[in-house]
Amino acid sequence: MSLSVVNTNLSSLKSCQTDVATAMDVVTDAAMDLAETEGSERDIQALEKLLLDCARLDEDLTRFSEAVEHVTAQARRQPPEAMRDLKDAVKRRFAELTDALSDADLQRHAKVAAFRESLRSFSSQTNPSASQSTEGDLDDDIAVMQSQINFSCPITQLEMVNPVKNIKCHHHYEQEAAVAAIQRREKQKKKFRCPYVGCDNTDMKQSDLVPDATLRRMIQKKQGART
Ligand SMILES: [Zn+2]
Structure with missing residues:
Protein backbone atom coordinates (compact mmCIF):
# COMPACT_ATOMS: atom_id res chain seq x y z
CA MET A 1 0.00 0.00 0.00
CA SER A 2 1.54 3.31 -0.99
CA LEU A 3 1.23 6.40 1.13
CA SER A 4 -0.56 8.37 -1.59
CA VAL A 5 -3.45 5.90 -1.34
CA VAL A 6 -3.57 6.72 2.35
CA ASN A 7 -3.86 10.43 1.56
CA THR A 8 -6.73 9.86 -0.87
CA ASN A 9 -8.55 7.78 1.70
CA LEU A 10 -7.94 10.37 4.38
CA SER A 11 -9.54 13.09 2.30
CA SER A 12 -12.62 10.94 1.71
CA LEU A 13 -12.81 10.46 5.48
CA LYS A 14 -12.75 14.23 5.85
CA SER A 15 -15.61 14.65 3.39
CA CYS A 16 -17.47 11.98 5.33
CA GLN A 17 -17.05 14.20 8.39
CA THR A 18 -18.57 17.09 6.48
CA ASP A 19 -21.61 14.89 5.88
CA VAL A 20 -21.79 14.08 9.58
CA ALA A 21 -21.68 17.81 10.35
CA THR A 22 -24.57 18.42 7.92
CA ALA A 23 -26.52 15.58 9.51
CA MET A 24 -26.00 17.18 12.92
CA ASP A 25 -27.38 20.48 11.61
CA VAL A 26 -30.43 18.65 10.25
CA VAL A 27 -31.01 16.97 13.63
CA THR A 28 -30.68 20.32 15.42
CA ASP A 29 -33.16 21.91 13.00
CA ALA A 30 -35.60 19.04 13.53
CA ALA A 31 -35.35 19.51 17.31
CA MET A 32 -36.00 23.25 16.96
CA ASP A 33 -39.03 22.49 14.79
CA LEU A 34 -40.30 20.19 17.50
CA ALA A 35 -39.67 22.80 20.17
CA GLU A 36 -41.55 25.41 18.13
CA THR A 37 -44.53 23.17 17.54
CA GLU A 38 -44.42 22.13 21.19
CA GLY A 39 -43.46 18.59 20.34
CA SER A 40 -42.97 16.04 23.09
CA GLU A 41 -39.96 16.25 25.38
CA ARG A 42 -39.30 12.59 24.63
CA ASP A 43 -38.92 13.20 20.90
CA ILE A 44 -36.51 16.05 21.55
CA GLN A 45 -34.49 13.79 23.84
CA ALA A 46 -34.42 11.11 21.14
CA LEU A 47 -32.96 13.69 18.75
CA GLU A 48 -30.41 14.69 21.35
CA LYS A 49 -29.38 11.03 21.65
CA LEU A 50 -29.03 10.86 17.86
CA LEU A 51 -26.92 14.00 17.93
CA LEU A 52 -24.62 12.45 20.53
CA ASP A 53 -24.24 9.38 18.31
CA CYS A 54 -23.24 11.68 15.45
CA ALA A 55 -20.76 13.45 17.75
CA ARG A 56 -19.24 10.07 18.64
CA LEU A 57 -18.90 9.21 14.94
CA ASP A 58 -17.37 12.60 14.23
CA GLU A 59 -14.85 12.24 17.08
CA ASP A 60 -14.01 8.69 16.00
CA LEU A 61 -13.36 9.86 12.44
CA THR A 62 -11.12 12.64 13.71
CA ARG A 63 -9.17 10.21 15.86
CA PHE A 64 -8.89 7.67 13.09
CA SER A 65 -7.45 10.32 10.77
CA GLU A 66 -5.06 11.34 13.54
CA ALA A 67 -3.98 7.73 14.04
CA VAL A 68 -3.35 7.25 10.30
CA GLU A 69 -1.43 10.53 10.07
CA HIS A 70 0.64 9.64 13.13
CA VAL A 71 1.54 6.18 11.81
CA THR A 72 2.28 7.31 8.24
CA ALA A 73 4.49 10.11 9.54
CA GLN A 74 6.45 7.49 11.48
CA ALA A 75 6.54 5.14 8.49
CA ARG A 76 8.12 7.81 6.29
CA ARG A 77 11.11 7.83 8.58
CA GLN A 78 11.55 4.07 8.45
CA PRO A 79 12.82 1.51 5.92
CA PRO A 80 10.12 0.00 3.64
CA GLU A 81 10.18 -3.40 5.34
CA ALA A 82 9.01 -1.77 8.57
CA MET A 83 5.79 -0.73 6.81
CA ARG A 84 4.27 -4.19 6.97
CA ASP A 85 2.68 -3.61 10.34
CA LEU A 86 1.10 -0.29 9.47
CA LYS A 87 -2.44 -1.58 9.81
CA ASP A 88 -1.85 -2.86 13.33
CA ALA A 89 -0.01 0.30 14.27
CA VAL A 90 -3.01 2.39 13.14
CA LYS A 91 -5.36 0.13 15.10
CA ARG A 92 -3.29 0.49 18.25
CA ARG A 93 -2.99 4.24 17.92
CA PHE A 94 -6.73 4.58 17.20
CA ALA A 95 -7.55 2.50 20.30
CA GLU A 96 -5.29 4.71 22.42
CA LEU A 97 -6.93 7.85 21.11
CA THR A 98 -10.53 6.64 21.46
CA ASP A 99 -9.96 5.17 24.93
CA ALA A 100 -9.32 8.69 26.11
CA LEU A 101 -12.65 9.87 24.67
CA SER A 102 -15.26 10.32 27.39
CA ASP A 103 -18.96 11.14 27.40
CA ALA A 104 -17.99 14.56 28.71
CA ASP A 105 -15.96 15.10 25.53
CA LEU A 106 -19.06 14.36 23.46
CA GLN A 107 -21.08 16.82 25.53
CA ARG A 108 -18.45 19.44 24.71
CA HIS A 109 -18.66 18.74 20.95
CA ALA A 110 -19.31 22.12 19.31
CA LYS A 111 -22.53 21.02 17.64
CA VAL A 112 -23.89 19.33 20.78
CA ALA A 113 -23.16 22.50 22.75
CA ALA A 114 -24.83 24.58 20.02
CA PHE A 115 -27.87 22.27 20.13
CA ARG A 116 -28.26 22.78 23.90
CA GLU A 117 -27.72 26.51 23.56
CA SER A 118 -30.34 26.73 20.78
CA LEU A 119 -32.97 24.90 22.78
CA ARG A 120 -32.18 26.92 25.90
CA SER A 121 -32.35 30.27 24.18
CA PHE A 122 -35.49 29.18 22.38
CA SER A 123 -37.27 28.24 25.59
CA SER A 124 -36.17 31.42 27.34
CA GLN A 125 -37.52 33.43 24.41
CA THR A 126 -40.85 31.68 24.33
CA ASN A 127 -41.37 31.08 28.06
CA PRO A 128 -40.31 34.25 29.83
CA SER A 129 -40.73 33.44 33.53
CA ALA A 130 -43.37 36.09 34.26
CA SER A 131 -45.26 35.03 31.23
CA GLN A 132 -48.94 35.84 30.89
CA SER A 133 -48.39 36.95 27.36
CA THR A 134 -50.82 35.86 24.70
CA GLU A 135 -49.84 34.46 21.34
CA GLY A 136 -50.08 37.94 19.78
CA ASP A 137 -47.75 39.52 22.32
CA LEU A 138 -45.26 36.79 21.69
CA ASP A 139 -45.21 37.48 17.95
CA ASP A 140 -44.74 41.16 18.72
CA ASP A 141 -41.87 40.32 21.04
CA ILE A 142 -40.17 38.24 18.41
CA ALA A 143 -40.69 40.97 15.83
CA VAL A 144 -39.10 43.55 18.14
CA MET A 145 -36.24 41.21 18.88
CA GLN A 146 -35.68 40.57 15.19
CA SER A 147 -35.54 44.25 14.40
CA GLN A 148 -33.06 44.85 17.24
CA ILE A 149 -30.67 42.06 16.36
ZN1 LIG B 1 -16.72 40.62 19.99
Whole structure:
Protein backbone atom coordinates (compact mmCIF):
# COMPACT_ATOMS: atom_id res chain seq x y z
CA MET A 1 0.00 0.00 0.00
CA SER A 2 1.54 3.31 -0.99
CA LEU A 3 1.23 6.40 1.13
CA SER A 4 -0.56 8.37 -1.59
CA VAL A 5 -3.45 5.90 -1.34
CA VAL A 6 -3.57 6.72 2.35
CA ASN A 7 -3.86 10.43 1.56
CA THR A 8 -6.73 9.86 -0.87
CA ASN A 9 -8.55 7.78 1.70
CA LEU A 10 -7.94 10.37 4.38
CA SER A 11 -9.54 13.09 2.30
CA SER A 12 -12.62 10.94 1.71
CA LEU A 13 -12.81 10.46 5.48
CA LYS A 14 -12.75 14.23 5.85
CA SER A 15 -15.61 14.65 3.39
CA CYS A 16 -17.47 11.98 5.33
CA GLN A 17 -17.05 14.20 8.39
CA THR A 18 -18.57 17.09 6.48
CA ASP A 19 -21.61 14.89 5.88
CA VAL A 20 -21.79 14.08 9.58
CA ALA A 21 -21.68 17.81 10.35
CA THR A 22 -24.57 18.42 7.92
CA ALA A 23 -26.52 15.58 9.51
CA MET A 24 -26.00 17.18 12.92
CA ASP A 25 -27.38 20.48 11.61
CA VAL A 26 -30.43 18.65 10.25
CA VAL A 27 -31.01 16.97 13.63
CA THR A 28 -30.68 20.32 15.42
CA ASP A 29 -33.16 21.91 13.00
CA ALA A 30 -35.60 19.04 13.53
CA ALA A 31 -35.35 19.51 17.31
CA MET A 32 -36.00 23.25 16.96
CA ASP A 33 -39.03 22.49 14.79
CA LEU A 34 -40.30 20.19 17.50
CA ALA A 35 -39.67 22.80 20.17
CA GLU A 36 -41.55 25.41 18.13
CA THR A 37 -44.53 23.17 17.54
CA GLU A 38 -44.42 22.13 21.19
CA GLY A 39 -43.46 18.59 20.34
CA SER A 40 -42.97 16.04 23.09
CA GLU A 41 -39.96 16.25 25.38
CA ARG A 42 -39.30 12.59 24.63
CA ASP A 43 -38.92 13.20 20.90
CA ILE A 44 -36.51 16.05 21.55
CA GLN A 45 -34.49 13.79 23.84
CA ALA A 46 -34.42 11.11 21.14
CA LEU A 47 -32.96 13.69 18.75
CA GLU A 48 -30.41 14.69 21.35
CA LYS A 49 -29.38 11.03 21.65
CA LEU A 50 -29.03 10.86 17.86
CA LEU A 51 -26.92 14.00 17.93
CA LEU A 52 -24.62 12.45 20.53
CA ASP A 53 -24.24 9.38 18.31
CA CYS A 54 -23.24 11.68 15.45
CA ALA A 55 -20.76 13.45 17.75
CA ARG A 56 -19.24 10.07 18.64
CA LEU A 57 -18.90 9.21 14.94
CA ASP A 58 -17.37 12.60 14.23
CA GLU A 59 -14.85 12.24 17.08
CA ASP A 60 -14.01 8.69 16.00
CA LEU A 61 -13.36 9.86 12.44
CA THR A 62 -11.12 12.64 13.71
CA ARG A 63 -9.17 10.21 15.86
CA PHE A 64 -8.89 7.67 13.09
CA SER A 65 -7.45 10.32 10.77
CA GLU A 66 -5.06 11.34 13.54
CA ALA A 67 -3.98 7.73 14.04
CA VAL A 68 -3.35 7.25 10.30
CA GLU A 69 -1.43 10.53 10.07
CA HIS A 70 0.64 9.64 13.13
CA VAL A 71 1.54 6.18 11.81
CA THR A 72 2.28 7.31 8.24
CA ALA A 73 4.49 10.11 9.54
CA GLN A 74 6.45 7.49 11.48
CA ALA A 75 6.54 5.14 8.49
CA ARG A 76 8.12 7.81 6.29
CA ARG A 77 11.11 7.83 8.58
CA GLN A 78 11.55 4.07 8.45
CA PRO A 79 12.82 1.51 5.92
CA PRO A 80 10.12 0.00 3.64
CA GLU A 81 10.18 -3.40 5.34
CA ALA A 82 9.01 -1.77 8.57
CA MET A 83 5.79 -0.73 6.81
CA ARG A 84 4.27 -4.19 6.97
CA ASP A 85 2.68 -3.61 10.34
CA LEU A 86 1.10 -0.29 9.47
CA LYS A 87 -2.44 -1.58 9.81
CA ASP A 88 -1.85 -2.86 13.33
CA ALA A 89 -0.01 0.30 14.27
CA VAL A 90 -3.01 2.39 13.14
CA LYS A 91 -5.36 0.13 15.10
CA ARG A 92 -3.29 0.49 18.25
CA ARG A 93 -2.99 4.24 17.92
CA PHE A 94 -6.73 4.58 17.20
CA ALA A 95 -7.55 2.50 20.30
CA GLU A 96 -5.29 4.71 22.42
CA LEU A 97 -6.93 7.85 21.11
CA THR A 98 -10.53 6.64 21.46
CA ASP A 99 -9.96 5.17 24.93
CA ALA A 100 -9.32 8.69 26.11
CA LEU A 101 -12.65 9.87 24.67
CA SER A 102 -15.26 10.32 27.39
CA ASP A 103 -18.96 11.14 27.40
CA ALA A 104 -17.99 14.56 28.71
CA ASP A 105 -15.96 15.10 25.53
CA LEU A 106 -19.06 14.36 23.46
CA GLN A 107 -21.08 16.82 25.53
CA ARG A 108 -18.45 19.44 24.71
CA HIS A 109 -18.66 18.74 20.95
CA ALA A 110 -19.31 22.12 19.31
CA LYS A 111 -22.53 21.02 17.64
CA VAL A 112 -23.89 19.33 20.78
CA ALA A 113 -23.16 22.50 22.75
CA ALA A 114 -24.83 24.58 20.02
CA PHE A 115 -27.87 22.27 20.13
CA ARG A 116 -28.26 22.78 23.90
CA GLU A 117 -27.72 26.51 23.56
CA SER A 118 -30.34 26.73 20.78
CA LEU A 119 -32.97 24.90 22.78
CA ARG A 120 -32.18 26.92 25.90
CA SER A 121 -32.35 30.27 24.18
CA PHE A 122 -35.49 29.18 22.38
CA SER A 123 -37.27 28.24 25.59
CA SER A 124 -36.17 31.42 27.34
CA GLN A 125 -37.52 33.43 24.41
CA THR A 126 -40.85 31.68 24.33
CA ASN A 127 -41.37 31.08 28.06
CA PRO A 128 -40.31 34.25 29.83
CA SER A 129 -40.73 33.44 33.53
CA ALA A 130 -43.37 36.09 34.26
CA SER A 131 -45.26 35.03 31.23
CA GLN A 132 -48.94 35.84 30.89
CA SER A 133 -48.39 36.95 27.36
CA THR A 134 -50.82 35.86 24.70
CA GLU A 135 -49.84 34.46 21.34
CA GLY A 136 -50.08 37.94 19.78
CA ASP A 137 -47.75 39.52 22.32
CA LEU A 138 -45.26 36.79 21.69
CA ASP A 139 -45.21 37.48 17.95
CA ASP A 140 -44.74 41.16 18.72
CA ASP A 141 -41.87 40.32 21.04
CA ILE A 142 -40.17 38.24 18.41
CA ALA A 143 -40.69 40.97 15.83
CA VAL A 144 -39.10 43.55 18.14
CA MET A 145 -36.24 41.21 18.88
CA GLN A 146 -35.68 40.57 15.19
CA SER A 147 -35.54 44.25 14.40
CA GLN A 148 -33.06 44.85 17.24
CA ILE A 149 -30.67 42.06 16.36
CA ASN A 150 -28.19 42.80 13.69
CA PHE A 151 -28.38 40.07 11.09
CA SER A 152 -25.44 41.24 9.05
CA CYS A 153 -21.92 39.98 9.47
CA PRO A 154 -19.34 42.62 10.49
CA ILE A 155 -16.83 40.98 8.16
CA THR A 156 -18.87 40.54 4.98
CA GLN A 157 -21.39 43.32 5.71
CA LEU A 158 -23.98 40.89 4.31
CA GLU A 159 -26.88 39.17 5.98
CA MET A 160 -25.57 35.99 7.58
CA VAL A 161 -26.45 32.57 6.22
CA ASN A 162 -24.57 30.38 8.70
CA PRO A 163 -24.15 32.57 11.76
CA VAL A 164 -21.68 31.50 14.42
CA LYS A 165 -21.49 32.96 17.90
CA ASN A 166 -18.25 33.78 19.65
CA ILE A 167 -18.48 32.10 23.07
CA LYS A 168 -16.06 34.65 24.52
CA CYS A 169 -17.67 37.97 23.52
CA HIS A 170 -21.05 36.68 22.21
CA HIS A 171 -20.74 38.45 18.88
CA HIS A 172 -21.96 36.86 15.66
CA TYR A 173 -20.28 36.44 12.29
CA GLU A 174 -20.74 34.55 9.07
CA GLN A 175 -19.01 31.24 9.70
CA GLU A 176 -16.98 30.99 6.51
CA ALA A 177 -15.82 34.60 6.63
CA ALA A 178 -14.80 34.43 10.30
CA VAL A 179 -12.87 31.18 9.89
CA ALA A 180 -11.11 32.49 6.77
CA ALA A 181 -10.20 35.76 8.51
CA ILE A 182 -8.79 33.97 11.55
CA GLN A 183 -6.78 31.58 9.38
CA ARG A 184 -5.43 34.42 7.26
CA ARG A 185 -4.16 36.19 10.38
CA GLU A 186 -2.77 32.94 11.79
CA LYS A 187 -0.66 32.52 8.66
CA GLN A 188 0.79 35.96 9.32
CA LYS A 189 1.34 34.88 12.96
CA LYS A 190 -1.05 37.58 14.07
CA LYS A 191 -4.16 37.62 16.22
CA PHE A 192 -7.58 38.43 14.82
CA ARG A 193 -9.53 40.97 16.80
CA CYS A 194 -13.34 40.80 16.97
CA PRO A 195 -14.50 43.24 14.28
CA TYR A 196 -17.35 44.63 16.38
CA VAL A 197 -16.63 48.24 17.26
CA GLY A 198 -15.80 48.54 20.94
CA CYS A 199 -15.36 44.82 21.53
CA ASP A 200 -12.33 44.08 23.71
CA ASN A 201 -11.84 40.55 22.38
CA THR A 202 -8.49 40.92 20.66
CA ASP A 203 -7.75 37.25 20.05
CA MET A 204 -10.53 35.40 18.25
CA LYS A 205 -10.01 31.65 18.00
CA GLN A 206 -11.71 29.27 15.63
CA SER A 207 -12.52 27.08 18.63
CA ASP A 208 -14.52 29.96 20.17
CA LEU A 209 -17.05 29.86 17.34
CA VAL A 210 -20.22 27.81 17.73
CA PRO A 211 -23.07 27.58 15.21
CA ASP A 212 -26.13 29.58 16.31
CA ALA A 213 -29.14 27.67 15.03
CA THR A 214 -31.62 30.03 16.72
CA LEU A 215 -30.26 33.05 14.90
CA ARG A 216 -30.03 31.13 11.63
CA ARG A 217 -33.71 30.27 11.90
CA MET A 218 -34.65 33.84 12.75
CA ILE A 219 -32.86 35.03 9.62
CA GLN A 220 -34.51 32.36 7.51
CA LYS A 221 -37.93 33.27 8.92
CA LYS A 222 -37.37 36.94 8.23
CA GLN A 223 -36.39 36.12 4.67
CA GLY A 224 -39.48 33.91 4.38
CA ALA A 225 -41.67 36.79 5.57
CA ARG A 226 -40.17 39.11 2.97
CA THR A 227 -40.78 36.86 -0.01
ZN1 LIG B 1 -16.72 40.62 19.99
